[in-house]
Amino acid sequence: MEPVHKAELMSSEEVSRALTRIAHEIVERNKGAERVALVGVHTRGVPIASRLAELISGFEDTTPQVGKLDITLYRDDLTEIALQPIVKRTEVDFDVHGMRIVLCDDVLFTGRTARAALDALIDMGRPQVIQYAVLVDRGHRELPIRADYVGKNVPTSRAEVVKVKLTETDGEDRVDLLEVKR
């Protein structure tokens, strides 16, 4: 059944302001951008990581390195997402050892994607620290995981869907709340 639109959670301006705030928080918490790298989780985490790196380079002397992470091979719920999920390339072209990695994604929900991403990152080496940035935290955690940087906290019901659109992947920036009617 087609999900029904319930509300706009974030406009283009709000997405932009949230990312700018997160960029400043990353620099503040890490006392600069030295050895900070941003790793986006496919699909929409990737443009979020790129934008945060660009924003940070606007007010710091360095541009953080950016990586792309596919966590399909690390998921514990493959059968629930697709019969044959498409595996995308992981492109982390720098040594993660000793780095301050900020993992980026669009929505934090059950925490299972974050867990898989942590496993995938740790298999690449031993970062000094891994932090977690999300555009929207919608609750309903199934694992003891929280984000360090959150664009917007949105209490939702399980029947609702948070749909993030980004210019790079969807042609526009906005976040909507949808509901799947049963």
Add this chain to the structure above:
Amino acid sequence: MIPGSTAVAIPQREPVSKGPRKNLLDFADWSSEEVIRLFETADVMAQVLTRTIKKVPALQGFSVGLLFFENSTRTRLSFERAARAQSADVMNFASGGSSMSKGESLKDTLRTLDAMQADLYVVRHHASGVPHQLSRWTDAVVVNAGDGRRAHPTQALLDAYTFRNSFPGFDGFAGKKLTIVGDIAHSRVARSNAELWTMLGGEVVLCGPATLLPPELAELPGVKLNARLDEAIEGAHAIMALRLQLERMRPGLLPSAAEYAARYQITERIVAGAHPDAVVMHPGPMNRDLEIEGRLADSPRALVEKQVANGVPVRMAVLYSLLVGKR
């Protein structure tokens, strides 16, 4: 038909099923889109194998039974590596030294293994059709790792994958010619490669002594037969030399190994008649200076080692694609 040989059924293409795939017995129910997606998955698997930790948990909790009723080194090791690199458990079975040597039937052997709850069997057997038969006796996924002279689909997949990866900016198999030279009659590799390569849009020429060139293979769409090596190889983008399977041959099929080498050995001189960028492949094990000139096998044109190396990511992709969605 070759005197004394058994006719080999040519699989007919059937409509592609939309549901989850169950087995890889041959390419009869595969589409080119599925193969291309498998290659893309293999690219990711190859990336995993270059990392410090060459392992992912994708198939954790799955058991893979390796049923090798016929000798094999590279295929068995390659599947084992592919399963372990995805954290699957592996059960090894070799018919020599097993209860089969005490008279146990194939079906009872499978029942024994089924009781140990394997999720997927990789099967190699000297008789054509055994993996198909096993797939009717078990609910587990069955992957054909070579049956008689019928099919060896994962070898064909890794051969095509190796060819695809040998050209930067590869633009597809359409218009690409593969010439397979040698003991076509006894070769499951030739059959599977012809089936896959033509499905992907390429053309195939099978070449060898007339006694080893079954005319029924010309019925495969996109496949031609030619007993003249110089003609068969003209303009070819890939040349695959096959091992002479002397152990499977009846006397009289070949005058002598020396005469075969004189007429059908793939040499640097012969390759000069192919496409300027032509690559040379061999599924192994190689008989140097019989099927292929030793110095050609060591030249940059030869992809033999890459074929072996690519076997692992391709088989990882096969196991992953067949098992995901089965939990």
